[in-house]
Amino acid sequence: MFSNADEVLKYLKDNEVKSVDVRFCDLPGVMQHFTVPVESFDADVFANGLAFDGSSIRGFQAIHESDMQLLPDVTTARLDPFRAEKTLNINFFIHDPLTGEAYSRDPRNVAKKAEAYLKGTGIADTCYFGPEAEFYVFDDVRFTSGSQESYYHIDAEAAFWNTGRAEEGGNRGYKPRVKGGYFPVAPNDHYADLRATMSRALIDSGLIVERQHHEVGSAGQAEINYRFNTLLSAADDLMLFKYIIKNVAWNAGKTATFMPKPVFGDNGSGMHCHQSLWKDGAP
Structure with missing residues (x-):
């Protein structure tokens, strides 16, 4: 549906979307979310991400190292068919905010790395x-x-x-x-x-x-x-x-x-x- 941040931001404006639902997957494989009003969802989100408390998510961080960063995957954006207010759902990748590295316990990052590893082996390029x-x-x-x-x-x-x-x-x-x-x-x-x-x-x-x-x-x-x-x-x-x-x-x-x-x-x-x-x- 989308290939870059500009397309998403234009869609939000042109289609009078009211909110963006930020979604990510916890370690046991259950989707989590919070919602951002469209007025607060701008280009900075794509550049610097959104923060959340990783210590409150199962299998993630200890409380003294709880800060985590979410970066949007624009290819996953879809309108939510159930919300009363027009809402665009986007899946996010989880990163370490200090190092910028992909978080090792993010199931979406694990899947992405597995696909890259497969290509690196030369066995196959697509699974x-x-x-x-x-x-x-x-x-x-x-x-x-x-x-x-x-x-x-x-x-x-x-x-x-x-x-x-x-x-x-x-x-x-x-x-x-x-x-x-x-x-x-x-x-x-x-x-x-x-x-x-x-x-x-x-x-x-x-x-x-x-x-x-x-x-x-x-x-x-x-x-x-x-x-x-x-x-x-x-x-x-x-x-x-x-x-x-x-x-x-x-x-x-x-x-x-x-x-x-x-x-x-x-x-x-x-x-x-x-x-x-x-x-x-x-x-």
Whole structure:
């Protein structure tokens, strides 16, 4: 979408964007953010970056060396489809503000260095990754761990355990059986429209969606496949994918989770990852 700072600044002005959401990834792989009003987002951000407290981010700095620097990656800028105020999201690289070096625990820097290392070996000049992240969609999620009780409870309208419950308007019985959720048509597939909404949001954000379907698990397990990409871009795509899936589900009054095994006795959610190495345009 953008290739340099001037293009970003011009877009912010010409399109009446109100805020820029500054995003970076912590060591365990969870996106973090803070928001800057567009009035405070200028050319200086691209030259000198933005500061943040690295001691408050998991896996980063000790409190006596907490200052860290964020520098924007303009190629990742996209409008946020969920914010009420027009907001441009940009992923940032993390640097040491004293030395200017790329931070060794920034997952985006690690991916960038890995791509450079691959080219240096001469084995290949490009690596493609195509992750397939499965997820469940729940209607109710409750959990607690206290001095007097500890439990978790999940529920979904299409879950196999709900075939016998009383439902408003009557229980019409269409619930995929245990491990029986792969590819059924409606009315067994309760979530086709929700997945379609998710897919459209992904497409509007720049991902190339190839297919979507109900997965093997009951209780709304789903998979949406999108086009592979080079390592750093594929990692950014996956973070964008999870953000969109969770927020579309949230807006629909549901909870999407990428937990590996949320339902005992039914299929877990995996993330197959297709990989290929290319050199001079050939695999």
